[in-house]
Amino acid sequence: MLILEANIDDTTGEMMGYTMEKLLQAGALDVSFTPIYMKKNRPAIKLEVMGEEENHDRLQELILTETSTIGLRIRKARRLVMKRKSIPVETEFGTISVKEARWKQIVKYAPEYEDCRKAAQEHGVSLAEVYRKAEEACHQKEEGKK
Amino acid sequence: MLILEANIDDTTGEMMGYTMEKLLQAGALDVSFTPIYMKKNRPAIKLEVMGEEENHDRLQELILTETSTIGLRIRKARRLVMKRKSIPVETEFGTISVKEARWKQIVKYAPEYEDCRKAAQEHGVSLAEVYRKAEEACHQKEEGKK
Amino acid sequence: MLILEANIDDTTGEMMGYTMEKLLQAGALDVSFTPIYMKKNRPAIKLEVMGEEENHDRLQELILTETSTIGLRIRKARRLVMKRKSIPVETEFGTISVKEARWKQIVKYAPEYEDCRKAAQEHGVSLAEVYRKAEEACHQKEEGKK
Amino acid sequence: MLILEANIDDTTGEMMGYTMEKLLQAGALDVSFTPIYMKKNRPAIKLEVMGEEENHDRLQELILTETSTIGLRIRKARRLVMKRKSIPVETEFGTISVKEARWKQIVKYAPEYEDCRKAAQEHGVSLAEVYRKAEEACHQKEEGKK
Amino acid sequence: MLILEANIDDTTGEMMGYTMEKLLQAGALDVSFTPIYMKKNRPAIKLEVMGEEENHDRLQELILTETSTIGLRIRKARRLVMKRKSIPVETEFGTISVKEARWKQIVKYAPEYEDCRKAAQEHGVSLAEVYRKAEEACHQKEEGKK
Amino acid sequence: MLILEANIDDTTGEMMGYTMEKLLQAGALDVSFTPIYMKKNRPAIKLEVMGEEENHDRLQELILTETSTIGLRIRKARRLVMKRKSIPVETEFGTISVKEARWKQIVKYAPEYEDCRKAAQEHGVSLAEVYRKAEEACHQKEEGKK
Ligand code: NI
Ligand code: NI
Ligand code: NI
Ligand code: NI
Ligand code: NI
Ligand code: NI
Ligand code: NI
Ligand code: NI
Ligand code: NI
Ligand code: NI
Ligand code: NI
Ligand code: NI
Numbered sequence: 099m100l101i102l103e104a105n106i107d108d109t110t111g112e113m114m115g116y117t118m119e120k121l122l123q124a125g126a127l128d129v130s131f132t133p134i135y136m137k138k139n140r141p142a143i144k145l146e147v148m149g150e151e152e153n154h155d156r157l158q159e160l161i162l163t164e165t166s167t168i169g170l171r172i173r174k175a176r177r178l179v180m181k182r183k184s185i186p187v188e189t190e191f192g193t194i195s196v197k198e199a200r201w202k203q204i205v206k207y208a209p210e211y212e213d214c215r216k217a218a219q220e221h222g223v224s225l226a227e228v229y230r231k232a233e234e235a236c237h238q239k240e241e242g243k244k
Numbered sequence: 245m246l247i248l249e250a251n252i253d254d255t256t257g258e259m260m261g262y263t264m265e266k267l268l269q270a271g272a273l274d275v276s277f278t279p280i281y282m283k284k285n286r287p288a289i290k291l292e293v294m295g296e297e298e299n300h301d302r303l304q305e306l307i308l309t310e311t312s313t314i315g316l317r318i319r320k321a322r323r324l325v326m327k328r329k330s331i332p333v334e335t336e337f338g339t340i341s342v343k344e345a346r347w348k349q350i351v352k353y354a355p356e357y358e359d360c361r362k363a364a365q366e367h368g369v370s371l372a373e374v375y376r377k378a379e380e381a382c383h384q385k386e387e388g389k390k
Numbered sequence: 391m392l393i394l395e396a397n398i399d400d401t402t403g404e405m406m407g408y409t410m411e412k413l414l415q416a417g418a419l420d421v422s423f424t425p426i427y428m429k430k431n432r433p434a435i436k437l438e439v440m441g442e443e444e445n446h447d448r449l450q451e452l453i454l455t456e457t458s459t460i461g462l463r464i465r466k467a468r469r470l471v472m473k474r475k476s477i478p479v480e481t482e483f484g485t486i487s488v489k490e491a492r493w494k495q496i497v498k499y500a501p502e503y504e505d506c507r508k509a510a511q512e513h514g515v516s517l518a519e520v521y522r523k524a525e526e527a528c529h530q531k532e533e534g535k536k
Numbered sequence: 537m538l539i540l541e542a543n544i545d546d547t548t549g550e551m552m553g554y555t556m557e558k559l560l561q562a563g564a565l566d567v568s569f570t571p572i573y574m575k576k577n578r579p580a581i582k583l584e585v586m587g588e589e590e591n592h593d594r595l596q597e598l599i600l601t602e603t604s605t606i607g608l609r610i611r612k613a614r615r616l617v618m619k620r621k622s623i624p625v626e627t628e629f630g631t632i633s634v635k636e637a638r639w640k641q642i643v644k645y646a647p648e649y650e651d652c653r654k655a656a657q658e659h660g661v662s663l664a665e666v667y668r669k670a671e672e673a674c675h676q677k678e679e680g681k682k
Numbered sequence: 683m684l685i686l687e688a689n690i691d692d693t694t695g696e697m698m699g700y701t702m703e704k705l706l707q708a709g710a711l712d713v714s715f716t717p718i719y720m721k722k723n724r725p726a727i728k729l730e731v732m733g734e735e736e737n738h739d740r741l742q743e744l745i746l747t748e749t750s751t752i753g754l755r756i757r758k759a760r761r762l763v764m765k766r767k768s769i770p771v772e773t774e775f776g777t778i779s780v781k782e783a784r785w786k787q788i789v790k791y792a793p794e795y796e797d798c799r800k801a802a803q804e805h806g807v808s809l810a811e812v813y814r815k816a817e818e819a820c821h822q823k824e825e826g827k828k
Numbered sequence: 829m830l831i832l833e834a835n836i837d838d839t840t841g842e843m844m845g846y847t848m849e850k851l852l853q854a855g856a857l858d859v860s861f862t863p864i865y866m867k868k869n870r871p872a873i874k875l876e877v878m879g880e881e882e883n884h885d886r887l888q889e890l891i892l893t894e895t896s897t898i899g900l901r902i903r904k905a906r907r908l909v910m911k912r913k914s915i916p917v918e919t920e921f922g923t924i925s926v927k928e929a930r931w932k933q934i935v936k937y938a939p940e941y942e943d944c945r946k947a948a949q950e951h952g953v954s955l956a957e958v959y960r961k962a963e964e965a966c967h968q969k970e971e972g973k974k
Contacts, residue, residue, distance in 0.1 A: 130726070135863075171831075283722065308498075314472045315470060403727075430696075455642050714835055779886045
């Protein structure tokens with residue numbers, strides 16, 4: 099996995115927002131902005147883009163085209179990723195898929211954001227309420243299997 | 245005292261830095277940038293400018309001319325300011341003026357930044373070393389008077 | 391105009407993002423997050439929502455429903471807003487509407503983000519290129535009239 | 537309720553941390569630090585302290601004594617606070633008190649941080665697990681009453 | 683020395699604070715949070731944990747258990763650390779230990795935070811006053827030896 | 829190219845500003861401050877300095893002398909930099925040099941900040957206006973050559 103970084107002090111917030119959108123569309127694994135202070139009292143943004151090695155040309159090109167930076171730093175990153183499995187659970191707000199993540203003896207459940215968002219809008223309840231019901235259903239299912 | 249505020253997501257860091265310089269030249273008491281997150285994934289800056297009431301037209305005009313904001317918020321602010329007095333102290337790095345601030349029974353000493361900066365450059369010592377010597381000299385002077 | 395504020399240290403980033411979306415849908419004039427540090431080493435977010443007085447119940451309810459805050463601060467804000475007019479301009483990337491903002495003798499032009507975004511996607515050019523062409527066309531039009 | 541604010545560019549992080557601790561001990565309702573950029577490339581902190589009117593002298597004195605600021609801004613703030621009630625719930629990790637917050641038809645439950653923290657440490661489970669069990673127990677209790 | 687990093691957008695500030703506490707208890711050399719902006723308007727936190735190689739399993743496990751992240755990045759870091767020595771100095775506020783740090787011809791003194799904090803509380807003086815006295819005593823001691 | 833990093837929680841904003849100035853004078857390629865949260869509720873700054881390998885002793889010494897850090901992290905960074913050429917363009921505000929940056933088929937123009945700043949001050953126009961005129965002149969020149 100590669101990380102592309104650039105400190106940018108002469109691109110507007112509007113264009114940075116657009117750049118994030120394009121990078122994600124182009125397959126970036128993760129895009130983040132970090133507020134930083136640069137010389138001459140310039141508030142700036144450190145752009146960090148995570149992508150697969152084979153995709154880095156496309157990502158590099160996008161950064162150099164859509165932002166004002168004239169250079170970027172490239173470094174390899176070793177990543178540890180938990181084993182993920184998607185588990186559909188039934189709730190009073192319909193079916194929600196929950197991401198199960200396992201690593202050694204650690205098990206975690208995280209309801210899928212987009213499913214919960216849709217259910218919250220449709221049923222007029224808070225997003226937190228949908229999350230809670232999805233987590234509850236998932237844990238009952240897991241405890242049932244034990 | 246007045247505070248002028250604007251959330252700005254379409255002005256570059258370079259231009260924000262220039263705006264701060266112009267505002268301070270125009271007599272702003274204090275200018276600060278706060279990194280904020282705005283809609284559409286836009287990293288933005290909340291500009292805050294403190295100025296005297298009679299100077300607010302000039303400051304307002306500068307904000308509207310040098311940044312892309314099309315509006316700004318204005319609020320009055322009640323300020324408590326300690327009584328200040330400048331005390332020259334002798335140090336091995338030459339004379340440094342120290343700001344004494346008093347309020348009720350609270351007394352504080354803060355060496356003048358520009359004096360210390362010049363002394364540090366001339367004598368090839370760290371800025372912290374000059375600060376320390378100035379503070380020491382000032383406290384000896386004050387304890388001497390007690 | 392009213393500003394609603396809350397310091398929030400027990401709501402996730404996912405839910406804050408959803409809250410911003412709902413607030414904007416509900417007519418908030420502006421929503422911003424400011425990263426702050428709170429007690430017990432908690433990284434938190436100061437939520438600021440700007441809205442019309444007659445809309446503040448709806449906005450208040452959303453903040454209390456979708457985030458974990460159990461209170462919020464309300465203050466009136468005096469606003470200065472430049473006179474705005476939308477000017478369509480012809481560019482090689484099609485028609486782009488440009489926002490003209492006037493206040494006293496200050497005149498500024500800002501191309502409409504969504505128009506530029508669509509044109510950039512369709513014509514496969516950078517967003518900056520579309521912005522530049524729109525600004526140029528607009529200034530030629532204004533200088534033509536003078 | 538009063539809000540005391542000061543932009544501070546010449547106090548160290550260690551002393552700001554100590555100041556927060558002292559302010560909370562002295563009864564401040566809320567203390568937050570906001571990272572800001574100030575003139576001469578100075579990374580600074582905007583200190584915000586919320587306190588009751590009758591306590592503001594003590595808080596003001598602490599700010600002026602423990603930080604380098606020589607002034608501070610004071611403003612009144614109108615606050616809306618939900619009605620709160622503490623509900624003890626039984627979980628497999630012992631008794632946890634849950635804060636119920638009500639305003640009009642909005643009801644929210646938030647497990648008490650310190651109870652959960654203690655339970656997580658004692659039972660060697662994640663804090664999230666204790667939160668989840670406490671929320672579940674609380675909702676069963678509430679749904680039972682309906 | 684190893685650095686473990688994760689961008690986290692679905693863990694609350696309360697849980698991040700708890701995670702920092704647990705990581706430091708487990709022997710992390712340094713733990714820091716950096717406020718970042720992630721996709722879908724999510725305010726997030728980049729967690730950075732510095733630890734010895736032989737301790738990284740324990741730290742890794744804690745991050746995956748106490749936060750919602752399902753992965754983390756690991757990189758080796760080359761560190762330069764000054765030679766440190768603890769020097770007790772006598773002050774009117776009791777004995778304070780001062781950390782002396784040396785590297786080549788650079789010498790620096792930094793009073794021990796916890797000693798100064800205790801002395802400030804006991805003697806009812808500002809933390810800055812204790813720091814200043816400790817630094818003064820230390821420099822007199824060093825200049826005495828020269 | 830080398831990157832030197834240090835997390836600093838016991839140096840004031842004034843001294844960090846001075847350190848940035850000294851580092852840039854000493855030939856650092858880029859210096860940035862990132863606001864971070866550290867233990868014991870300390871607002872801190874991550875200092876990042878980019879420099880050539882042969883210059884790193886001087887930069888290292890400055891960091892250890894002017895800030896309170898007793899250590900720093902050093903890592904190599906692979907950099908991609910676009911080919912740059914300076915193009916003078918004539919505008920109604922005098923001659924402005926524009927930096928042309930090329931990489932593969934990507935071409936970008938960025939007016940030189942200091943030239944624009946001087947022109948804006950002399951001719952009493954906004955910095956944005958000078959930028960716009962310089963960009964326009966540059967593009968006409970480039971389109972003329974095609
Ligand atoms: Ni449904
Ligand atoms: Ni479970
Ligand atoms: Ni001298
Ligand atoms: Ni004293
Ligand atoms: Ni078209
Ligand atoms: Ni014009
Ligand atoms: Ni128990
Ligand atoms: Ni419920
Ligand atoms: Ni004592
Ligand atoms: Ni010394
Ligand atoms: Ni001229
Ligand atoms: Ni062009």
